[in-house]
Amino acid sequence: MQLPRVTSASVWPPVLVTAGPGARSEAHAHHAMHLVLARGGTLAITVGDTTVRAAGIVTAPDHEHALDARGVDIVLVFFDPESDAGERLRAGLDAPVRTLDAGERDGLLADLPGDADPEPLHAWGHAAAERLSRETATPRALHPRVRKLLRALRSAAPEADTSLPALAALAGLSESRLVHAFRDSVGIPLRPYLLWQKLQRAVVAMACGEPLARAAHSAGFADAAHMSRTFRRMFGMTASELQRSLPRPA
Structure with missing residues (x-):
C-alpha cells in the first residue's frame, strides 16, 4: 500500500x-x-x-x-x-x-x-x-476565519509569506485576535502549526524520492539539521529513519 x-x-x-x-x-x-x-x-x-x-x-x-x-x-x-x-x-x-x-x-x-x-x-x-466516533460526542467548532486560513495554508507555496501581519490580513482578523482564535480553535499556537506543516511537506518530498537536504529546502526549512531536529521531536525518530520506512508513490 x-x-x-x-x-x-x-x-x-x-x-x-x-x-x-x-x-x-x-x-x-x-x-x-x-x-x-x-x-x-x-x-x-x-x-x-x-x-x-x-x-x-x-x-x-x-x-x-x-x-x-x-x-x-x-x-x-x-x-x-x-x-x-x-x-x-x-x-x-x-x-x-x-x-x-x-x-x-x-x-x-x-x-x-x-x-x-x-x-x-x-x-x-x-x-x-x-x-x-461516538454519537454523543460534539465536534469542536472552528472559528470561521481560522478555517479560512487553514484552507489557504494547505494550498500555499512553501515560500509564501507566513508572517503574522500577512496571515492576519489573510484571515481578516487583527494580529492579536488571530493568535488567540487560532490557539482556541486548533489547540496549538500558530507558529508550531506552521512548523508542523513544513514537516508534512518534507515527508511528502522524501516519499517522492528527494534526498534529505533537498526535501528540507523544498519544505521551507533553513537547513537539513533544523529539519532533523524537528523530525525527532515530532516523530520520535530521525528523518533518515523515517525515510527508509516510507512507501514510494506510484
Whole structure:
C-alpha cells in the first residue's frame, strides 16, 4: 500500500493511509491524529510512565507518546484534526489514547481495500473515523476565519509569506485576535502549526524520492539539521529513519 500521488510541494491529504512493517519511536508529539492497527498480534503504546499493549490505538493530537510496533505489520492512518474525518475521530476520544481490542481491529481491517488507489483508501479512512466516533460526542467548532486560513495554508507555496501581519490580513482578523482564535480553535499556537506543516511537506518530498537536504529546502526549512531536529521531536525518530520506512508513490 502506498502514498497517494503527490508532488514534492504538497502537504498531506486530510486522511493518509499507509501500511508496512512497524517500527519503534521514542517519545514524541505531532499535531496529526493517528490510527495504528496491528495486522496480527499487538503493539505497545507508552504515555508518561504507562505502557499498554493493544491490537490498535488512536492518539489525540499534540500528546506525547512512544510506539513500539517492531515485528508487527501495521496499517497507519494519519488524520488532519481540522478535517471532517479528524473532527469526527477526535470527538470520539475522551483521553489522549484510545486502545482497540482485536475485535475492533478486525472489523476495521475487514473493509480495508487491497490496492493502493487513493480514492478507496480515502473512503476507508473516513469510514474508519465514522466507525470510531461516538454519537454523543460534539465536534469542536472552528472559528470561521481560522478555517479560512487553514484552507489557504494547505494550498500555499512553501515560500509564501507566513508572517503574522500577512496571515492576519489573510484571515481578516487583527494580529492579536488571530493568535488567540487560532490557539482556541486548533489547540496549538500558530507558529508550531506552521512548523508542523513544513514537516508534512518534507515527508511528502522524501516519499517522492528527494534526498534529505533537498526535501528540507523544498519544505521551507533553513537547513537539513533544523529539519532533523524537528523530525525527532515530532516523530520520535530521525528523518533518515523515517525515510527508509516510507512507501514510494506510484
